[in-house]
Amino acid sequence: MMFELCIPEILGGKCIPSTALFGQLLIGLINGSFYALLSLGLAVIFGMLNIINFTHGAQYMLGAFCAFVLLQTTGLGYWPALIIAPIVVGIFGMIIERTMLQWLYKLDHLYGLLLTFGLALIIEGMARNKYGSAGLPYTMPDSLRGGQNLGFMFLPNYRAWVIFASLSVCLGTWFVIERTRLGAYLRAATENPNLVRAFGINVPRMITLTYGFGVGLAAFAGVMAAPIYNVSPQMGSELIIVVFAVVVIGGMGSILGAVITGFGLGVIEGLTKVFFPEASNTVIFVIMAIVLLVRPAGLFGRRA
């Protein structure tokens, strides 16, 4: 079935055939899965630690850089990097949590935001100093090269893998936090740490591990991005603002909200790239402004 989709004359009146539209919707979903993966980590950290983790972009960048360094120094390729980089960067995150962040939980959100923002600038500056700003080459693993012709578009195998990996990680995380005993402890510890401690649970260690996990998710997304996006020190700061908008729209701290909003906004951004490409980097912020006016807690926010 072929038909054409057009937008109103006032917005340019551009038309595209339905087959092209399906392709663009799929592309939107794929990009959305990147947003979902990144906003998931942010939502976990905010939900459990009450920290607005502005270092997230830098940690995403560190994940990609870690993959590059592994390949250069030890020859370990994409698949080992997908495991090792999140662990290395996660440990780095836990050191930050133990030495700096843990003193800020009782203070206003602003302190955590300032600290993590400052850390992001330092990490980015150091990476730029060592590797320059143009970027580092990282090639795609041979097993994921090529693609499938779906009739309405050519789907690269790598993008199919991105969508699969991102969905599994998102659902897995949501399941652990919302449906398991460990998740219940975590959620309880955020509500009332003293009471949970009284039950003999080591709350500080659990919080440290949670932060490490959130940071690991960022690094995982970084390794996923390395073969298709330019690996440069500023790769994180370009993305992080959008990801924050995703989290705010979804509702700060809501895990399912972050994931659904991530995919949804990917699609909306994708369609904007077709019909009104000049606005594609502002559309998410327009939506954010509207959502904040109508529902200040975000679409899936728990607290009013």
Next chain:
Amino acid sequence: MKSKFALAAFAAVFACGTAQAQQINVKIGVLSDMSSLYADIGGPGSTAAAKMAIADFQKTNPNVKVELISGDHQNKPDIGSQLANQWFDVEKVDMVIDTPNSGVALAVSQVANQKNKLFIVSGAAASDLTGPKCNANTIHWTYDTWMLANGTGTAIVKTGGDSWFFLTSDYAFGHALERDTMAAVEKAGGKVVGKVRHPLNTNDFSSFLLQAQSSKAKVIGLANAGGDTINSIKQAAEFGIVKGGQSLAGLLVFASDVAALGLPTAQGLILTETWYWDMTDANREWTKRWQQERAGKFPTMIHAGVYAGISHYLKAAVALKGNVSDGKAVAEQMKATPTDDPLFGKGSIRPDGRKVHPAYLLEVKKPAESKYPGDFYKVRATIPADQAFRPLKDGGCSLVSG
């Protein structure tokens, strides 16, 4: 008595001589992107090139004292013009150089004109700087969008790539590059079937690439730069654009971009530059010295342009006996004197401020052909200086009479 007089006369002449070689003071500001997507094509590498130019000039002219400052415009025209204002008014800077990002360069060019100072552009590309937006205080040194379009665009149409789709960066530079390339393509007998304008610093190009793919154009012209070009090329490979029979034309690709892509992804790409580090012995020797400050990196034509621009500027400063506060007069002097430096050779600056020299059509080597780090290009053709840039009469610059 007579001999005493002669001695006095000699002393007087000698005094004049020393007075002529008296101290000359100039202050230069390198205004560049120091921390974002263009920091490797200009940035700290431009400052390093500026230092080399000053050191080399002082070897033969020890009486010239040059103070050098540098600043980051963060790719924002307002910050760039604010910094330029402050440099000219408070810091007493005589000349500003470099400034990648055409949006910023066009703003700073206005400031230099208002304050009657000098602006030498090496990093920015928009050909408007010596076209409709030209002024008597701006000199455009290294390259421009017309030259890129003419070099790469014409060459590709001649080899059969006669239908084009553009991915264009949505600001002054991208618009200028798209316009100039469209003109070159159409002049050579090709046609443009579509275009899409994307915001600066876009991460994901798949949506745009899909549009380009379905347009069935033979050539996808990348009217963007830096990280945007790298992302476009990387993702075009992923979406099988080249395998599907379409080819990519990188309209502005620097050596640093090729390094970031890696030869396996970048091989076969055709591009135009005015300077390549591995082309002559003089370039290689200069690169070795430059790398003492920028270890492991390779200089771009922008860095070379900063070096050559400052060298020529300092010659003018000496000829004017250090009276460099009148920017128009310095520009006049620079235009009146033929240029000669180890990197670009002999050349000249036209009345519209355009510096002319040859351009080179280059092709990125296959990984197997590259023998050492930085061995990126094969030279496919040399475009002589009188054909490389837009003819003087076609620019619409008000400084050109008739």
